[in-house]
Amino acid sequence: MKVTVAVNGTYYTREVEPRLLLSDFLRHELGLTGTHVGCEHGVCGACTVLVDGQAVRSCLTFAVQMDGAAVTTVEGLTPAEGELHPLQEAFREAHGLQCGFCTAGFLMTLVPYLAEHPNPSEAEIREALSGNICRCTGYQNIVKAVQLAAAKGGGR
Amino acid sequence: MSVDVRERRGEGAEAARSRGALIGQSPRRLEDARLLTGRGLFVDDVQRPDMLHAAVVRSPHAHARIQGIDVSAALALPGVVAVYTAADLGHLNGPFSVLIPHDDLQHGRGLSALAVEKVRHVGEAVALVVASDRYIAEDAADMVAVEYEPLPAAVGLEAAVAPDAPLVHDGVPSNVAGHYVRNVGDYEAVRRQAHLILKERFRVDRGAASPMETRGVVAIPEGRGLTMYVSTQAPVALRAWLAAWFDLPEMELRLIAPDVGGGFGPKVMMMYPEEVLVPFAAMRLKRPVKWIEDRREHFVATTHEREQVHDVEVVVGADGTLLGLKTNFLYDSGAYSPYGIQIPIISATTLPGPYRLRNYSVEFRAVYTNTPTVAVYRGAGRPHGVFVMERMMDRIAEALGLAPMEVRRRNFIQPDQFPWDTGLIYQDWAPCKYDSGDYPALADRLERMLVGVADEVAQARAAGRLVGVGMGFYVEGAGPGPYEGVRVRVEPSGKVQVATGVGTQGQSHFTTLAQVVAGELGVALDQVHVVTGDTAAMGWGIGTFASRAAVLVGNAAYLAAQAVAEKARTVAAALLECTPSEVELRGGRAWVGGPAGAGEPAGAGGSAPAGARETVRSLPLGEVARRANPLRGTLAFGEPGLEATKFFSPQQSTFPSGAHAAVVEVDRGTGFAKVLRYFVVHDCGTMINPMVVEGQIHGGVAQGLGGALLEKLVFDEEGQLLTTTFADYLLPLATDIPAIETDHITTTSPLNPLGIKGAGEAGVIPCHAVVAAALEDALREWQVRISEMPINPCRIWELMQR
Numbered sequence: 001m002k003v004t005v006a007v008n009g010t011y012y013t014r015e016v017e018p019r020l021l022l023s024d025f026l027r028h029e030l031g032l033t034g035t036h037v038g039c040e041h042g043v044c045g046a047c048t049v050l051v052d053g054q055a056v057r058s059c060l061t062f063a064v065q066m067d068g069a070a071v072t073t074v075e076g077l078t079p080a081e082g083e084l085h086p087l088q089e090a091f092r093e094a095h096g097l098q099c100g101f102c103t104a105g106f107l108m109t110l111v112p113y114l115a116e117h118p119n120p121s122e123a124e125i126r127e128a129l130s131g132n133i134c135r136c137t138g139y140q141n142i143v144k145a146v147q148l149a150a151a152k153g154g155g156r
Numbered sequence: 157m158s159v160d161v162r163e164r165r166g167e168g169a170e171a172a173r174s175r176g177a178l179i180g181q182s183p184r185r186l187e188d189a190r191l192l193t194g195r196g197l198f199v200d201d202v203q204r205p206d207m208l209h210a211a212v213v214r215s216p217h218a219h220a221r222i223q224g225i226d227v228s229a230a231l232a233l234p235g236v237v238a239v240y241t242a243a244d245l246g247h248l249n250g251p252f253s254v255l256i257p258h259d260d261l262q263h264g265r266g267l268s269a270l271a272v273e274k275v276r277h278v279g280e281a282v283a284l285v286v287a288s289d290r291y292i293a294e295d296a297a298d299m300v301a302v303e304y305e306p307l308p309a310a311v312g313l314e315a316a317v318a319p320d321a322p323l324v325h326d327g328v329p330s331n332v333a334g335h336y337v338r339n340v341g342d343y344e345a346v347r348r349q350a351h352l353i354l355k356e357r358f359r360v361d362r363g364a365a366s367p368m369e370t371r372g373v374v375a376i377p378e379g380r381g382l383t384m385y386v387s388t389q390a391p392v393a394l395r396a397w398l399a400a401w402f403d404l405p406e407m408e409l410r411l412i413a414p415d416v417g418g419g420f421g422p423k424v425m426m427m428y429p430e431e432v433l434v435p436f437a438a439m440r441l442k443r444p445v446k447w448i449e450d451r452r453e454h455f456v457a458t459t460h461e462r463e464q465v466h467d468v469e470v471v472v473g474a475d476g477t478l479l480g481l482k483t484n485f486l487y488d489s490g491a492y493s494p495y496g497i498q499i500p501i502i503s504a505t506t507l508p509g510p511y512r513l514r515n516y517s518v519e520f521r522a523v524y525t526n527t528p529t530v531a532v533y534r535g536a537g538r539p540h541g542v543f544v545m546e547r548m549m550d551r552i553a554e555a556l557g558l559a560p561m562e563v564r565r566r567n568f569i570q571p572d573q574f575p576w577d578t579g580l581i582y583q584d585w586a587p588c589k590y591d592s593g594d595y596p597a598l599a600d601r602l603e604r605m606l607v608g609v610a611d612e613v614a615q616a617r618a619a620g621r622l623v624g625v626g627m628g629f630y631v632e633g634a635g636p637g638p639y640e641g642v643r644v645r646v647e648p649s650g651k652v653q654v655a656t657g658v659g660t661q662g663q664s665h666f667t668t669l670a671q672v673v674a675g676e677l678g679v680a681l682d683q684v685h686v687v688t689g690d691t692a693a694m695g696w697g698i699g700t701f702a703s704r705a706a707v708l709v710g711n712a713a714y715l716a717a718q719a720v721a722e723k724a725r726t727v728a729a730a731l732l733e734c735t736p737s738e739v740e741l742r743g744g745r746a747w748v749g750g751p752a753g754a755g756e757p758a759g760a761g762g763s764a765p766a767g768a769r770e771t772v773r774s775l776p777l778g779e780v781a782r783r784a785n786p787l788r789g790t791l792a793f794g795e796p797g798l799e800a801t802k803f804f805s806p807q808q809s810t811f812p813s814g815a816h817a818a819v820v821e822v823d824r825g826t827g828f829a830k831v832l833r834y835f836v837v838h839d840c841g842t843m844i845n846p847m848v849v850e851g852q853i854h855g856g857v858a859q860g861l862g863g864a865l866l867e868k869l870v871f872d873e874e875g876q877l878l879t880t881t882f883a884d885y886l887l888p889l890a891t892d893i894p895a896i897e898t899d900h901i902t903t904t905s906p907l908n909p910l911g912i913k914g915a916g917e918a919g920v921i922p923c924h925a926v927v928a929a930a931l932e933d934a935l936r937e938w939q940v941r942i943s944e945m946p947i948n949p950c951r952i953w954e955l956m957q958r
Contacts, residue, residue, distance in 0.1 A: 019291065033201035034194015036417070038368045039451040043882035046368055074194040084192060092188040095847050098855065099662030100191030101198065101368045101417025122895075129890035133882065135368050135418050136662045137851060138858030138919075139890040 005066040007032065008076030016063050022056075023047045025063035026073055034074040034104050038133070045132030046105040049073050055109045074104035077111065087111060087149045096145035098136035106132050110146060119150055178671040179910070182847035183681055187666040196415040199372035199387045200448045207374075208237055210434060210447040211293035213283035213300045214457065215275035218311065218526040218875025219322060220304035222273055222282070230285055230299040235292035238441060239300060240284045240433070242270040248401065248436060252427050256496040261334040261522070265325050267492045267529065269432045275304070276324055276491035277528045278877055279456025281429040286437050286445060309526035309875040313465050313486040316525045324491060324524035333489050334497040334522040338504065340579035341515035343471070346480040352472040354551050359944040360540050360924065362463045362488070362869040365533040365859075366887055367661070369417020370449035371458055373430050375438035381408025382435055387416045389424040390699030391689040392657035397426055398435065406695070409435075413659030413689030420859070421532035422459045423661065424701045425494060430457075455880040460869060461533035463488035464503060464540045470548045471515070476556050476563045480515030483507065483544060487522045490530040497522050498583050499530070499537040502633070505580045505588045506541030506921075510595040510631050510813060511549075511567040516579070526875045532701065534859055535920045538632050543945060546628040546925035550932070560929070561599060564629060568595040584636035586808035591913075592903040593839060595629065598815040601837040601899050602627065606817060609833070613819060622824055623832070624936070626929025627817040628922035634812050634840075634914030635707030635905075639805035641696045642712040644673055644720045646798035648785075650744055650778030652677060652684045654716075656709050657697020659689030663705055663916065664848040669713045671844055672910070676717035677724070678741035679777060696803070703812070703840075703914030710844055711908045712804040719800035724777060727784045727793050732773050745774040810905045810913040812840040816857075816922045820930035827953030829865055829931060836898045841905045841913035849915045850898055856919015857896050862888040863920065864927035868946045 004013040007030060014029055023040075026032045026049065035058060038046035042060040049058045050072035077085040084092065087107055097103045106129065113128045114120075120128065125146045126139070134142060190196055227239040242249045250268035257264060271282050283300050287293035310316040310324050316331045324331050347353065374385040381404060388394050388411075395411035402409070416423065430447050438445040449457060464487050471480040487500035497520075504518045553563040569576045571594045582588035609625060616623040643655045654673050660666070670684035687693040698704075725736040728746035732739065740747045749771040777798075785797040819833040836853055843849045866886040870878045879885040904911025928942035931952065940955040 017291070024290075027200070028203070031203065032194070033198075033203075034196075036198065036369070037200070038370075038417075039882050041451065041881050041883070044368060074192075078193045082189075084189065088192040091192055092184050095185065095851050097188065097191060097662075098664070098851055099368070099418045100187070100196050100415065103191060104194055107192070126890040131889075133368065133887050133889065135366060135420070135859070135887065136855045138854030138856075138893050138896060140854045140893070140895055141851060143890065143895070 001064045003064050003067045006070040008072055018062065018064050020063045021059055022061040022063050022066060023058035026058060032073050032075050036101050036104055038102065043133070044102070045109060046102045048105040048108040048132070050108055050112065053112060055112055074107055077107060086152055087114070090145040090149035090152070094141045094145035094148055096137065096142045102132060102134045106134065106142060114150060178675040178681065179842065179844050180846070181671070182845050183667065183671065185664055185667040186670060186682065187664070191415070198369055198415050198417055199374055199385045202374045202385045204376060204444040207444040207446055208286050208288065208441065209290040209293045210437060210445055211285045211290065211297040212281045212430065212453070213285065213297045213302065214453065215271065215278060215280040215282055217275055217304050217306050218278050218309040219307040220275050221307060222271060222275065223303040223305055225283060226301040227283065229301065230296040233292065233296045233299060235288040236285065236296045237288065238286045238437065239296070240437065242268065242272045245269055245436060248432065254496055255426055255494045256498050258334065258496045260336040261493065261496040263328040263333045264493050264496055265333070266494055267429060269429045277526055278875055279453065279528055280491070284433045284437060286441065311525055311527065311871055311873055311875045313463060313488050313523055313525070316523050317486065317521065324526055328524060331524040332521045333493045333524055336497060336500065336504070337519045338580060339517050341480070343480045343482050343515045343517035346515040347471050350471040350479065351474040352555055353469060354472065354548065354555060355469045356547065356551065356943055358466045358468060358544050358547060360462050360464050360543060361946060362460050363533065363863050363867045363946070364455060364460055364869055364885065365420035365422045367418025367420055367423065370451060370454040371423065371428065371430065372448040373434040374444065374446045375435040376444040377438055377442050382438060384409065384411045384435060385414055386411060386431060387423055388413050389419040389659050389661060389701055390426060391659045392691055392695060392697035393699055394426055394431065395691045398431065401432065402435065411691045416659055416661040419661035419700065420534045421461070421536060421701060424699055425459050425531045451882070452880050455885065456528050456877055459529050459531035460490065461499065461530055461536065466544050468544050468548060470552065472552050476552055476558050476566045478511055478513060478552070478567045481513055481548070482517040485520045487520055488525055488530055489522045490525060490527050492529045493522065494529065495531045499532060501583050502537030503540040505578065505582050506538040506632060507545050508578050509542060509545045510569055510593070510629050512569055527871060534856065535917050536702070538630070538917065538921045539924050542628060542630040542922050543924040546922065547928060547943065550929050560627060561603065565596065565599055571596065582633050582809055584809050588633060589808060590631060590811040591905045591907050593631065593811060593813045594901060594903050595813060597901050598629065598813060598837045598839065601901060602815040602817055602835060605835045605837070605897060605899060609819060622822040622934045623819060624930045624933025625817060625819050626926045626933060627815065628925035628929065629815045630922045631811050631813045632917060632921055633809040634703035634917065635806065635810040636702050636704055637806050638698065639803045640698060640708035640712050641694065641801055641803040642709060642716045643694055643799065643801040644713065644716040646677070646720060646724065646777055646781040648778045648782040650683060650776055652679055653687065654684055654713060655687045655693040657694040658700045658705050658709055661700060663700065664845065665705060665709070668706065668844045668848055669709060672710055672713045673717040676714065676721050677777065679744045683744060703916035706844060707810055707908060707912045707914045708804050708806070710912055711910050712802050714910055715802035715804060716800045719802055720798050723793065723800065724780050724798050728775055728780050730792070731775060731780065731783060741777065745776050746780050747772065747774040749773060804908065806907050808907065810841065810907055812913040812915065812918055814838040814918055814922070816926045818926045818930045820927060820934055822931065822934045822952060827949040827956060829949065829952060831861055831894050834894050834896045836896060836919070837901065838898065838918055839901045839903055840915040840918060841902060842911040844912070852915050853898055853919040854896050856917060857923060858888050858893045860920035860923025861893060861927065864923050864946055866892070866946065866948065868948065
């Protein structure tokens with residue numbers, strides 16, 4: 001099937017199998033390997049991307065469903081080479097990542113969340129993160145990173 | 157966080173303090189920009205245009221005889237390139253040798269690439285399918301027809317050693333792989349004088365490390381040989397083994413552990429079947445082949461840990477002195493024993509903890525069962541030893557009417573008693589002899605953190621809430637040898653290359669090793685470029701496990717950087733016409749004649765410090781390196797360039813220690829336990845980067861709390877694993893883990909130049925014991941006994957019905 005999708009502002013038209021997952025499409029068809037696949041059953045959140053601004057699990061989404069949609073991956077967060085999104089900067093500042101495998105999923109979950117909740121409490125942040133699994137950090141420094149980003153203007 | 161540097165035996169910290177101004181600081185990580193922007197390179201990110209994709213056909217039975225395998229339907233599927241069974245591999249199929257043999261491992265059994273005749277656990281590899289894409293490979297894997305004759309399975313530790321148990325391996329009587337007996341002092345003699353004898357049975361069940369990245373192997377035929385990308389914790393050791401296995405010159409097999417998405421132990425394991433199958437297929441087909449484990453596979457194809465059952469007895473004096481302890485335990489090895497009896501040896505040798513235990517009797521049997529193979533998982537046997545000892549400390553306290561902390565204080569090894577020899581041999585075949593520590597100071601710090609907590613708990617209880625407090629202490633053997641090495645080289649650009657053979661899985665080596673080297677060479681941190689886990693960059697090494705990278709690689713980096721600095725001073729002295737001792741390395745330059753402590757130049761290319769005398773002269777470090785590697789003439793300074801490779805090989809392990817406490821609340825209606833507060837006091841000797849150490853502790857505690865309250869691999873009586881998704885096997889979420897409150901003391905290790913003891917596993921080790929004690933306290937009106945871990949809400953609720 002033919003699918004036309006805007007990914008990080010660039011239009012791509014590809015002929016794909018109906019069963020091709022969005023995660024595999026992004027990673028293997030488009031070479032955008034910043035989106036990672038942790039469980040392929042929708043629990044861990046590592047594969048989260050934005051579809052028309054909403055956080056979506058790309059491992060539970062077929063590429064063909066994306067026809068006409070705008071997808072943003074972690075590669076699309078960075079304004080230019082060498083620069084970091086404020087949320088990425090906060091993750092670095094707070095040591096909010098160790099191995100870095102789950103990180104893209106956390107970032108893509110948090111970008112729309114912080115846009116809607118510019119001043120979340122710690123409990124609200126933890127609730128917002130509870131659909132993403134990190135096995136390295138114990139979440140503490142991720143929470144700190146979100147607080148830092150929020151303090152600096154909602155991570156936008 | 158506060159850091160209290162108190163030196164017990166302390167030449168180590170002196171080196172750390174006087175030399176590397178960067179050691180002990182917490183700069184932001186050098187690896188983060190890459191990882192945060194999606195520019196990391198994990199195994200599944202490796203792409204090649206003509207790459208083939210593999211899927212593994214796995215056993216659906218825990219124990220069965222293979223009657224036949226029909227691959228014809230799979231082979232006929234368009235896109236399928238090959239299907240391999242054990243027969244195709246011939247002698248390359250194995251069985252592989254037992255990685256760590258031991259005299260007390262009487263019946264070691266290694267894995268094979270693909271099952272021959274029998275399968276011994278659900279998920280055992282039976283065939284490999286290679287196809288043009290992953291989807292087709294998985295379709296074809298389902299079409300491989302394997303005829304099985306199911307056999308009764310040995311499942312559960314006690315059942316597997318019962319007289320009528322099915323045998324996992326022919327020729328291994330009673331399924332006992334190994335039997336180990338050790339005695340320190342005379343337990344039976346001290347038992348006869350006992351004031352008090354307490355007995356209990358403790359059980360720890362199975363868990364899975366569950367790194368967010370599953371395993372993966374890519375093999376690419378290139379030039380005369382093969383380049384492999386593997387999500388392994390031991391790249392150099394794996395290359396050496398694979399090159400020998402395939403009879404390749406090591407130079408023709410380059411193995412890279414790229415960014416690895418968490419390890420936690422299971423990715424050390426050698427050799428996983430896929431590590432042989434994928435290069436085999438790539439060489440056979442002369443095309444790149446990729447295999448990426450899916451999460452469901454991961455639950456049955458990657459190693460597990462933690463199942464042990466202990467029968468314990470302690471002998472106690474009237475004042476609460478621990479006079480002796482005896483344990484007899486069973487350890488579940490799963491279907492094979494690639495790690496031999498390392499894990500139960502670690503349990504046996506961790507059990508004495510921070511206490512003066514002079515009469516200790518320990519016996520275990522390592523048992524085969526028809527379940528996935530067991531190997532190390534963060535902590536690797538240590539949590540079991542701590543669980544047993546700390547639970548018994550609580551029992552002694554209760555029996556004698558003493559406070560839990562008071563019993564522990566009465567039994568602590570004192571600060572002037574180091575080195576303390578436990579009388580045992582540790583897993584590294586060296587004495588289990590504690591290098592340094594200050595356990596009363598840990599207790600003091602923990603008590604200070606707990607000020608006010610008793611009142612909080614009392615108020616909560618007065619309001620009818622089920623809240624309790626528990627604590628636990630531990631000493632862990634860490635940083636075992638035999639060695640690691642580091643090569644440091646100054647490039648003509650002034651950039652410094654640091655190469656180590658260990659892989660990295662999030663431990664921040666790109667930053668911490670750079671800190672060690674930058675301090676010695678006087679260069680900016682971001683001028684230091686660390687290469688890990690690439691056999692082409694460093695061909696010697698063991699791996700990242702057992703909290704050993706900072707201890708071994710950190711010290712090797714320190715020694716190599718010192719050697720390079722010395723040579724830089726020698727070369728610079730000749731060029732600047734002074735003596736080497738007059739040369740100072742700072743700001744990326746070699747200086748002579750500067751006033752001591754003069755201001756730093758603006759940058760690597762900066763001019764002389766402001767206000768310096770005319771005699772001040774300097775050269776960029778890169779220029780010094782270039783002059784040591786001339787294009788004409790002769791080498792005036794020994795070997796070319798500014799480069800040194802140094803190895804660090806410790807005589808024995810280090811012994812970090814710590815004390816944890818938790819406040820836990822149980823929901824009266826559901827039995828759900830929530831950790832409200834968690835406290836850690838930690839001593840890992842010198843910290844290269846406290847921020848990184850804290851991060852390691854946070855992550856370790858989260859895994860420990862998951863392992864105590866949520867994570868349990870459940871098998872049915874036929875050996876089927878029932879928990880094969882993250883919806884069944886529950887990992888802790890941000891809502892499950894409280895903010896962890898930490899404090900540190902520092903007793904440096906006398907065993908290495910920097911005084912480091914290692915920190916990777918610390919967080920996880922006492923969690924079982926701490927949570928059990930807190931739950932008992934919270935549920936005191938039921939007088940429950942928590943002697944099993946993990947313990948989920950259903951089980952807690954059951955205990956509350958009595």
